[in-house]
Amino acid sequence: MKTYKIALLAGDGIGPEVMKQAVKVLKAVEARNPEVAFELNEALFGAVAYFETGKSFPAETIAICDEADAILKGTIGLNHEDSKKIPVDEQPERGALLPLRRRYNTYANFRPVYLPQELAHFSPLKPEVIGDGIDLMIIRELVGGLYFGEKEVGKDDNGKRYVREVLEYDEDQIRAILKVGFETAQRRKKVLHNIHKSNVLKSSVLWNEILEEVAVDYPDVEVKHILVDAAATYLCLNPGQFDVMVMENMFGDILSDQGGGILGSLGLMPSACVGPEKSYYEPSHGSAPDIAGKNIANPYSMIGSVALMLEMSFGMEQEAKNLWHAMKSVFANGYGTPDLAKGEDAKLIDTDAFGDMVVEEL
Amino acid sequence: MKTYKIALLAGDGIGPEVMKQAVKVLKAVEARNPEVAFELNEALFGAVAYFETGKSFPAETIAICDEADAILKGTIGLNHEDSKKIPVDEQPERGALLPLRRRYNTYANFRPVYLPQELAHFSPLKPEVIGDGIDLMIIRELVGGLYFGEKEVGKDDNGKRYVREVLEYDEDQIRAILKVGFETAQRRKKVLHNIHKSNVLKSSVLWNEILEEVAVDYPDVEVKHILVDAAATYLCLNPGQFDVMVMENMFGDILSDQGGGILGSLGLMPSACVGPEKSYYEPSHGSAPDIAGKNIANPYSMIGSVALMLEMSFGMEQEAKNLWHAMKSVFANGYGTPDLAKGEDAKLIDTDAFGDMVVEEL
Ligand SMILES: CC(C)[C@H](C(=O)O)[C@@H](O)C(=O)O
Ligand SMILES: CC(C)[C@H](C(=O)O)[C@@H](O)C(=O)O
Numbered sequence: 001m002k003t004y005k006i007a008l009l010a011g012d013g014i015g016p017e018v019m020k021q022a023v024k025v026l027k028a029v030e031a032r033n034p035e036v037a038f039e040l041n042e043a044l045f046g047a048v049a050y051f052e053t054g055k056s057f058p059a060e061t062i063a064i065c066d067e068a069d070a071i072l073k074g075t076i077g078l079n080h081e082d083s084k085k086i087p088v089d090e091q092p093e094r095g096a097l098l099p100l101r102r103r104y105n106t107y108a109n110f111r112p113v114y115l116p117q118e119l120a121h122f123s124p125l126k127p128e129v130i131g132d133g134i135d136l137m138i139i140r141e142l143v144g145g146l147y148f149g150e151k152e153v154g155k156d157d158n159g160k161r162y163v164r165e166v167l168e169y170d171e172d173q174i175r176a177i178l179k180v181g182f183e184t185a186q187r188r189k190k191v192l193h194n195i196h197k198s199n200v201l202k203s204s205v206l207w208n209e210i211l212e213e214v215a216v217d218y219p220d221v222e223v224k225h226i227l228v229d230a231a232a233t234y235l236c237l238n239p240g241q242f243d244v245m246v247m248e249n250m251f252g253d254i255l256s257d258q259g260g261g262i263l264g265s266l267g268l269m270p271s272a273c274v275g276p277e278k279s280y281y282e283p284s285h286g287s288a289p290d291i292a293g294k295n296i297a298n299p300y301s302m303i304g305s306v307a308l309m310l311e312m313s314f315g316m317e318q319e320a321k322n323l324w325h326a327m328k329s330v331f332a333n334g335y336g337t338p339d340l341a342k343g344e345d346a347k348l349i350d351t352d353a354f355g356d357m358v359v360e361e362l
Numbered sequence: 363m364k365t366y367k368i369a370l371l372a373g374d375g376i377g378p379e380v381m382k383q384a385v386k387v388l389k390a391v392e393a394r395n396p397e398v399a400f401e402l403n404e405a406l407f408g409a410v411a412y413f414e415t416g417k418s419f420p421a422e423t424i425a426i427c428d429e430a431d432a433i434l435k436g437t438i439g440l441n442h443e444d445s446k447k448i449p450v451d452e453q454p455e456r457g458a459l460l461p462l463r464r465r466y467n468t469y470a471n472f473r474p475v476y477l478p479q480e481l482a483h484f485s486p487l488k489p490e491v492i493g494d495g496i497d498l499m500i501i502r503e504l505v506g507g508l509y510f511g512e513k514e515v516g517k518d519d520n521g522k523r524y525v526r527e528v529l530e531y532d533e534d535q536i537r538a539i540l541k542v543g544f545e546t547a548q549r550r551k552k553v554l555h556n557i558h559k560s561n562v563l564k565s566s567v568l569w570n571e572i573l574e575e576v577a578v579d580y581p582d583v584e585v586k587h588i589l590v591d592a593a594a595t596y597l598c599l600n601p602g603q604f605d606v607m608v609m610e611n612m613f614g615d616i617l618s619d620q621g622g623g624i625l626g627s628l629g630l631m632p633s634a635c636v637g638p639e640k641s642y643y644e645p646s647h648g649s650a651p652d653i654a655g656k657n658i659a660n661p662y663s664m665i666g667s668v669a670l671m672l673e674m675s676f677g678m679e680q681e682a683k684n685l686w687h688a689m690k691s692v693f694a695n696g697y698g699t700p701d702l703a704k705g706e707d708a709k710l711i712d713t714d715a716f717g718d719m720v721v722e723e724l
Contacts, residue, residue, distance in 0.1 A: 080587045093561035124491040124598050146529060151564040162532040163568045167508060170524040199455035202513040206525045225442045229619035236486050236598060236623030254616055257591035261598030
């Protein structure tokens with residue numbers, strides 16, 4: 001009997017309602033696997049934690065995460081106006097999410113952009129652009145770059161306000177994420193798209209220098225270089241040309257959300273944030289305050305993150321596969337949450353119903 | 363009789379062949395307007411200038427630009443391998459383009475993302491996503507941010523390589539570009555989308571602070587705040603929700619190329635780079651070394667940049683309109699360069715033929 005401790009950080013906005021579905025699914029998986037037990041430990045995280053404790057990543061939550069074998073995170077953040085109620089440095093992104101990433105050094109963010117052909121109608125792209133479906137893997141460096149560099153806000157001698165913030169990387173950080181890129185490419189189609197901006201950024205120049213060094217160890221992987229701006233063009237024009245894409249933090253933030261765009265919804269974007277010792281899993285979408293509490297959010301990204309956790313943290317590949325399959329079946333039967341179920345024949349379901357159907361399919 | 367001096371910087375790759383079409387068009391416009399003369403002064407710029415003179419923005423070119431009323435630029439840059447033949451700081455982007463932008467302080471980059479409904483078939487997006495066509499204006503800050511901040515490349519005490527580069531803005535820079543955003547919104551639909559990343563970047567926090575101050579002077583403009591990552595999603599999912607979008611330099615680089623993606627080709631992206639005294643005009647696309655010299659590049663972005671110059675630097679609105687109309691007619695008659703003419707009924711034409719047809723339509 002193996003017990004896995006999982007920290008559950010439901011967070012803000014639609015976080016709690018999608019997390020509820022994740023818990024349902026985890027219980028169902030547990031029921032089917034008598035040799036496995038999940039110990040689920042809920043903890044406050046994000047704006048909700050700030051309002052209750054004065055900290056958006058409180059000590060008690062840190063303790064629960066430290067103890068956990070893996071962390072499952074919902075969504076955090078308030079809308080533009082409400083976020084002004086929290087001091088800038090305790091806002092959930094700066095006060096909770098970035099510290100979480102840093103604490104466990106979850107440098108490798110895997111963001112699958114995946115839409116099998118049966119679900120291609122979800123995409124805003126034309127069928128002839130999609131072809132056999134969309135299947136690419138964005139690998140984003142998650143603990144460096146502009147996100148974690150020094151920031152300075154001030155006034156110059158004339159009282160003029162200015163801001164300076166640093167994009168920084170060292171060779172170890174770059175090498176670590178590039179290795180993940182090469183290894184992932186090796187397991188897939190042996191092509192790695194290197195996304196950079198070396199014609200302007202010196203960080204990209206160093207990045208590409210390290211890439212040439214790392215590449216020597218992966219002679220079977222073909223590297224294709226593409227500027228980040230061109231990548232943004234071609235993700236729309238011809239996503240099929242990409243398989244594994246590796247890039248620094250901010251580029252990954254933007255391009256992976258563009259990935260959600262070409263799939264048809266950020267609701268289709270689970271993700272894994274992998275560290276050397278501990279990993280956490282989260283939907284790539286935000287907390288969607290405008291639809292929170294309405295039970296209409298799409299829990300696919302959240303449940304998909306459970307699947308990634310089962311596979312990557314607990315080695316339960318078969319259960320992960322079952323879960324993907326179950327979610328696909330719900331969609332293939334024509335059901336969908338409002339972000340996806342559009343048009344005449346759409347069979348609209350809510351967040352809870354989606355979770356229930358996935359459990360049933362399992 | 364009014365004479366306008368125009369510096370022509372054809373540049374690298376497909377630059378010369380698209381510039382040739384721009385010149386044809388300028389001659390045609392001149393012929394129709396007896397009260398106007400264009401003095402066209404060619405100058406070396408980019409990699410071609412480097413190989414000939416050792417500088418990618420040589421003194422002679424600077425002198426010609428200084429003298430000019432407006433500058434028309436083609437494209438610059440070599441492919442990934444060839445660019446290694448030039449020392450990093452003389453590479454055409456760092457050695458020519460950025461110095462050009464800085465010299466004339468062309469802080470306001472206008473990038474129209476425009477596709478009338480008749481041409482909607484060019485887009486990779488489904489007709490129901492596009493609706494009445496795509497018509498938005500990206501306004502990108504062009505002389506600040508990561509592009510022009512200090513850069514430091516070095517080794518730490520353990521010999522580990524690192525890089526640090528600074529994203530910097532002061533309040534004057536931010537205010538100037540935001541004003542352009544508000545004024546453009548006032549002339550259009552009175553809605554301004556503010557693209558930022560204030561949940562992570564302190565530069566966005568200052569940006570948004572200045573925005574609230576500037577907004578007071580434009581009570582008739584509604585501001586909508588959207589995070590840059592979400593903007594990348596919605597540019598694919600529902601571009602019609604945007605009209606004028608304003609953003610800092612690097613975000614503008616990426617999102618405007620995504621704009622080219624949703625249009626169907628970067629060949630549909632002209633742009634204006636406006637400074638307080640002098641402006642320059644350029645296609646948003648790159649030098650496409652792979653197709654250079656083949657006479658197959660789409661000169662629309664280049665000719666569209668001429669139209670922007672006629673309107674914005676010379677006040678020739680009617681001629682600009684005629685030019686847009688002429689280009690639209692060529693496409694509407696079913697003709698297209700290979701980036702656009704796809705499918706059975708496509709009538710394929712080359713770069714020269716496109717230029718000739720535009721002149722004929724005029
Ligand atoms: C919430 C925000 C800080 C975060 C990021 O920018 O990394 C999010 O957009 C993401 O992509 O995970
Ligand atoms: C060539 C490059 C330096 C340039 C930029 O990044 O600004 C280009 O991509 C653009 O968008 O004009």
